[in-house]
Amino acid sequence: MDLYQKNKNPTDYSAGGRDGHGKATTCPDDRLDSGLDSLKDDELSSLTSETEGLRISCREEPGDGLGEPWQLQRTEDGDTLLHLAIIQEEKEYAFQMINLSRHSAFLNIQNYERQTPLHLAVITEQPEVAECLLKAGCDPQLVDDHGETALHIACKRGSLRCFSVLTQGSPHMLPSILLRANYRGHNCLHLTCIHGYLSLCESLVKLGADINAQEQCSGRSPLHLAVDLQNPQLVRLLISLGANVNSLTYSGHSPFHLTYGRHDTGIREQLYGLTDRSLRELPESESEDSDEDPGSEDEMYDDIMLVGQQ
Known part of the structure; x- marks a missing residue:
């Protein structure tokens, strides 16, 4: 059963980054459905019952943290219960799942849009969850299906709090993240410039961005x-x-x-x-640099053979 509904925005905001009133636009193709109102009653009930039973059903013996029933569940979109808790801004359940996870592999699971829980924490503006994930050992270098890390998303959205958490929470990985370009060829500094976030631009340069x-x-x-x-x-x-x-x-x-x-x-x-x-x-354009006769192009190709004929 699909435990949530998604709200997709196919609009491309890759250029300009600001609307007619000067307000920064949002990221393209981000799933921004983070309200409980989007869930039907039976779906909300199902999510609540799953998460409320986490502590009770968790095994006490040591393991890699990937064998618990609640960790193995996936929706048709590839989301885990942790993804869902973050999407619905159920922070208490999200913290509980993060703390119960004995292995960072669960925290790095990507859904079918290759979004990790960290990506979703930034998209839904939950810096506290992002910080908890980083402290628990999630990988901030993982990219979604746009080739973007969580920091790329924070830069596009102008999210100062998430930006601060991400840049301070993994300083040893920051240089490689700042160098990484998304699938449009833009790194974090390019994105902040495109969307006009002056303070983030200055911060990135001071943090070592080229x-x-x-x-x-x-x-x-x-x-x-x-x-x-x-x-x-x-x-x-x-x-x-x-x-x-x-x-x-x-x-x-x-x-x-x-x-x-x-x-x-x-x-x-x-x-x-x-x-x-x-x-x-x-x-100067190539045409201005060229002294060739307008007909010279035809002369260059007068020996082309088509179907055996010159």
């Missing part, structure tokens, strides 16, 4: 992203933190190049004096 890291799609640095999104405060912050104004995308464009045709002249003025002279003018 301020000049290139996102994997087109090679834009955080400064490129800030210019692209026409965010003068973010541009100013990144420059003050040491961003390289002469960094180039894969196509050879500097941050200043991205100011052409944009409405914010303040950003253009900020970058003009700092940018190398050679990187102020837009690179």
Whole structure:
């Protein structure tokens, strides 16, 4: 029986990150059903009875913590009872299950969207649960089906409390997490820039994030992203933190190049004096560089054979 209902939002918020009122948008494809109202009476009763019996049914003999009946149960979406307790914000039951788990393997179980309990704790804004999971030994490096760790999600959502718990709770793993890009090619710093969270951007840089890291799609640095999104405060912050104004995308464009045709002249003025002279003018297109006759392209391919005919 399906013990919960999911509320999916297929909207893609990958670019821009803010609505018309300047409010940050939410993460794409996150399951945000965390209210008890979404459960039918019989489903809620079933979840309650399962969790209330945890302490009674738990075996006393030592084991790996993966053989208890309540730990083996899964919904049709691959969720454990711990996933469900977190989704429904039943913190007391979640803490009880975490404390009863003698092996971190149970805490790292991923559902069919590859979400761990830690992912769900961040999505549902429960930093206390996230902290408890980290102390119990869960792995913060695991990624969901978007290639994102729990920290990626906290950065996209601008969740200051979860961000603080995740960065302080596993300092030895933090460098590798900060380097990791999701399946869109964005690391945590890129995500905070895209969504315009200035304080998180500054915190990430101070924690060791590479301020000049290139996102994997087109090679834009955080400064490129800030210019692209026409965010003068973010541009100013990144420059003050040491961003390289002469960094180039894969196509050879500097941050200043991205100011052409944009409405914010303040950003253009900020970058003009700092940018190398050679990187102020837009690179010429291939067509402008070429001296070939318009018909030369046809001449290049005049020896193509089609079905045996020239």
